[in-house]
Amino acid sequence: MSFYGDLKKIIKSNIREYGMYIALLAIFIFFTVATNGIFISSRNISNLLNQTGYIAVLAVGMTLVIVIRHIDLSVGFLAGFLGAVAAIALTQWNLPVFVVIPLVMALGIVAGLVTAFPVAQMGIPSFVASLAGWLIYRGLLLLVTLRTGTIIIPNDTYNAIGNGFIPDFPEISFLPGMHKITLLIGVIAVILNIVGEIKNRKNKIAYNFEVVPMNMFIVKLIVISAIILGITWVLAGYNGLSWTVVIMLAVVMVYHYVTTKTVLGRYIYAIGGNPEAAELSGIDVKKMTFMVFGSMGMMAALSGILFSSRLQSATTTAGSLFEMDAIAAAYIGGVSAAGGVGKVTGSLIGALVMTSLTSGMNLMGIDISSQYVVRGMVLLLAVIFDVATRRASK
Amino acid sequence: MNDHILEMKFITKEFPGVKALDEVSFSVKRGEIHCLVGENGAGKSTLMKVLSGVYPFGEYTGEIYLNGVEQKFSGINDSKKAGIAIIYQELALIPEMSVYENIFLGHEISNNGIAVNWNETIKQATEMLKKVRLNVNPATKVKDLGVGKQQLIEIAKALTQDVKLLILDEPTSSLNEDDCENLFELLRDLKKHGVTSILISHKLKEVINIGDTVTVLRDGRTISTLDAHKGEVSENVLIKQMVGREINNIYPPRRKAVGNEVVLEVKNLNAYNPRIGRDVLKDINFNIKKGEIVGFAGLVGSGRTELALSLFGNPVGYQIEGELYINGKKKKFNHPRQAIKAGVAYVTEDRKGNGLILIQDVKQNISLANLDRVSMRGVVNENSEFTIATEYKDALDIRTPSIEQKVLNLSGGNQQKVSVAKWLFVDPEILILDEPTRGIDVGAKYEIYTIMNRLAEEGKSIIMISSELPEILGMSDRIYVVSSGRISGEMPVEEATQEKIMHMATN
Numbered sequence A: 001m002s003f004y005g006d007l008k009k010i011i012k013s014n015i016r017e018y019g020m021y022i023a024l025l026a027i028f029i030f031f032t033v034a035t036n037g038i039f040i041s042s043r044n045i046s047n048l049l050n051q052t053g054y055i056a057v058l059a060v061g062m063t064l065v066i067v068i069r070h071i072d073l074s075v076g077f078l079a080g081f082l083g084a085v086a087a088i089a090l091t092q093w094n095l096p097v098f099v100v101i102p103l104v105m106a107l108g109i110v111a112g113l114v115t116a117f118p119v120a121q122m123g124i125p126s127f128v129a130s131l132a133g134w135l136i137y138r139g140l141l142l143l144v145t146l147r148t149g150t151i152i153i154p155n156d157t158y159n160a161i162g163n164g165f166i167p168d169f170p171e172i173s174f175l176p177g178m179h180k181i182t183l184l185i186g187v188i189a190v191i192l193n194i195v196g197e198i199k200n201r202k203n204k205i206a207y208n209f210e211v212v213p214m215n216m217f218i219v220k221l222i223v224i225s226a227i228i229l230g231i232t233w234v235l236a237g238y239n240g241l242s243w244t245v246v247i248m249l250a251v252v253m254v255y256h257y258v259t260t261k262t263v264l265g266r267y268i269y270a271i272g273g274n275p276e277a278a279e280l281s282g283i284d285v286k287k288m289t290f291m292v293f294g295s296m297g298m299m300a301a302l303s304g305i306l307f308s309s310r311l312q313s314a315t316t317t318a319g320s321l322f323e324m325d326a327i328a329a330a331y332i333g334g335v336s337a338a339g340g341v342g343k344v345t346g347s348l349i350g351a352l353v354m355t356s357l358t359s360g361m362n363l364m365g366i367d368i369s370s371q372y373v374v375r376g377m378v379l380l381l382a383v384i385f386d387v388a389t390r391r392a393s394k
Numbered sequence B: 001m002n003d004h005i006l007e008m009k010f011i012t013k014e015f016p017g018v019k020a021l022d023e024v025s026f027s028v029k030r031g032e033i034h035c036l037v038g039e040n041g042a043g044k045s046t047l048m049k050v051l052s053g054v055y056p057f058g059e060y061t062g063e064i065y066l067n068g069v070e071q072k073f074s075g076i077n078d079s080k081k082a083g084i085a086i087i088y089q090e091l092a093l094i095p096e097m098s099v100y101e102n103i104f105l106g107h108e109i110s111n112n113g114i115a116v117n118w119n120e121t122i123k124q125a126t127e128m129l130k131k132v133r134l135n136v137n138p139a140t141k142v143k144d145l146g147v148g149k150q151q152l153i154e155i156a157k158a159l160t161q162d163v164k165l166l167i168l169d170e171p172t173s174s175l176n177e178d179d180c181e182n183l184f185e186l187l188r189d190l191k192k193h194g195v196t197s198i199l200i201s202h203k204l205k206e207v208i209n210i211g212d213t214v215t216v217l218r219d220g221r222t223i224s225t226l227d228a229h230k231g232e233v234s235e236n237v238l239i240k241q242m243v244g245r246e247i248n249n250i251y252p253p254r255r256k257a258v259g260n261e262v263v264l265e266v267k268n269l270n271a272y273n274p275r276i277g278r279d280v281l282k283d284i285n286f287n288i289k290k291g292e293i294v295g296f297a298g299l300v301g302s303g304r305t306e307l308a309l310s311l312f313g314n315p316v317g318y319q320i321e322g323e324l325y326i327n328g329k330k331k332k333f334n335h336p337r338q339a340i341k342a343g344v345a346y347v348t349e350d351r352k353g354n355g356l357i358l359i360q361d362v363k364q365n366i367s368l369a370n371l372d373r374v375s376m377r378g379v380v381n382e383n384s385e386f387t388i389a390t391e392y393k394d395a396l397d398i399r400t401p402s403i404e405q406k407v408l409n410l411s412g413g414n415q416q417k418v419s420v421a422k423w424l425f426v427d428p429e430i431l432i433l434d435e436p437t438r439g440i441d442v443g444a445k446y447e448i449y450t451i452m453n454r455l456a457e458e459g460k461s462i463i464m465i466s467s468e469l470p471e472i473l474g475m476s477d478r479i480y481v482v483s484s485g486r487i488s489g490e491m492p493v494e495e496a497t498q499e500k501i502m503h504m505a506t507n
């Protein structure tokens, strides 16, 4: 078959997956044109990624919750509340950062387990259980910030999480103005990806799995390498990789590995696909429900840390609507409400779509009311596209 | 022009990687009962889906003539209007709704187009129930009725429209003999009133019993159309044409090696189901020996599945009393996982409901209950998973273009084989099979029986729950009969007859 024939066939049969990448690309091109290139500037992209961080980690946790056919509405205000707890621990209890972060994450896990309790043990719908959590954490957030109002966090180490960048080599004259370690990391990532893909392909061939034709494989490698190098180049032109991006990528990588390669991941998707069959296969559905909500709580804590450190303060309204953005990101990224379907990498893309829209429309000076309408419509379109392609592939 | 109500010509339908139908031609005479038979995956259900518009015109090639007029259905509503009604094996009733609501669901009776006229609905529903000879209160919730009655309600629902051609896809696979006989009486009755029926079934005896004409499909092709009234139809002929070879002995012989050691023993088991508020099992005592196949006979709903679930970690949450011994050691399983660890496996009767993950592929389903076997330190080794799943696919002859095909896309019988493969993969000492051959063809049945025999010869013990008496008599060493949650009889197979078992099962 011809090169373009192959290309068309592959895009067609993976349209659902590629669809969101294409959508993201379209959004990028549109805003770049509409803002005369400001959108694609190093500074804006760097900002955009940092804004994505606290939504992306929530979306990753939410993906698993939706995969096992549940929902967690409480995580927005939980993030806000835990951000405030972190601020209080730093400013009033004078605890060091390296104690505060694990403490807050542990609290997040506990909060997730508490939400899971009525769901797993008593069969209460997670929508209701987490709606109760939404109210409770909102109340708690107001309570702890009641006396002080906004709590300023005067801690440089903590604030670096949301605002800092990874260090660079001391002055080298080579490539002035570029962040060299970022570039180096980009190049290493490209090499690792190529080596990994080749190994994977060889393995698949050895086991007679279906593989894409060689030319398509090369095209895929080139495209992915170009994207990684492009992004690192853009970032290196500003301050390099931020700590937020590093954390976000680490979270996505760990969750991606767990969901695609481990027994735990299989169990989660099996429960989503058919909880009764999973139970009869010896999977402890209750335990897994606790684990998934626990992980969600931990991600809420991380989100709270990223957000409060980015603002260098804890506010009384922190976290409002985060849960909605995270749920929207997960759906744009292809999770299915029927359960058992959805990838964490997809949810990362979904989160990027959401923040790109906000960032682009802010640059264009579009007012906030219209922004909500546009974002709502994009969500709807994404889900319609998802359902339509799913039906077509049947 | 002719007396054919339906003619399908050169129908071809392809799915990615499979040609499900390859120029199939199929004609049905007016007023007959036409049986469609063939192996699992032969294309029977697909052909009927083409006919009823599930796969609309354009997704297949070929021509469909109804009463000599070409039809191009673009959906099931079109075929409904043309007088075709299809009843799927998976019943499509709403369990929480009443009988009369279900019968008129989708075409409610209304005087003003807004409010439903419930009195008229109930009156007409009562008439429909009379037509299908079902004696239940139309206000009963569907979930409180057995499958046999639900089936009749589906037919009643279909009959509310003006039906000329009634299609039933494996209606009898979960019915007991009485319910089957009832259904057939009804079909004969409808025939007298001018309704033509197409019946898909794997039970060849009933095909011979009721069919006027039989069409055999194999690998997506029409093999033959046989006229029962000319004596062309017999079990041997059908098997040969379906499978392509002869099967002389439906129940393969086994080198019996029943040991003396009792592998599993249950004493004074009682179970109470708090959800429906009644006892489901009472005073159950039984045992199984090493290398033994023990049949559990009884009517549908007699409590055999409940018994299996009680042994298998009690996932439904019954309140259980009594003792369970495995190899003489007292055990108590609070979760299926513990039962699996102790060497017990349970193949469910409801593969779609709680057996398989339909949206996952064949290999993931096969490995699910024993992922430890293909993983190290919690990481799944996909290569060994692939290799092992392929072995099981070959051993059970699961027909699928690839083991990466979603189970959803397999034919019913091949799904059943995946379900069996999944539990063989666990390598159990005690295998509980709940209606293991439901919906599978003669050839595949033979394969499953052969596997059961091999396991028994290896010293494994098997509990086989089955509503098909010939199967119970053909495969078991010993038989327990279950009736209303109690064990009403026990006998070695040598002393068993169908009449004796039925007598114990019904009192």
Ligand SMILES: Nc1ncnc2c1ncn2[C@@H]1O[C@H](COP(=O)(O)OP(=O)(O)OP(=O)(O)O)[C@@H](O)[C@H]1O
Residues within 6 Å of the ligand: A394, B015, B016, B018, B019, B020, B038, B039, B040, B041, B042, B043, B044, B045, B046, B047, B399, B400, B408, B409, B410, B411, B412, B413, B414, B439, B441
């Ligand atoms: N949606 C689908 N996608 C892909 N393949 C399909 C799909 N539906 C059916 N097939 C394939 O088409 C073939 C015919 O399937 P069909 O369900 O018609 O078989 P059948 O004769 O009804 O078998 P059974 O007796 O097991 O129900 C099978 O190989 C099956 O795997």
Ligand SMILES: [Mg+2]
Residues within 6 Å of the ligand: B044, B045, B046, B169, B411, B412
């Ligand atoms: Mg079928």
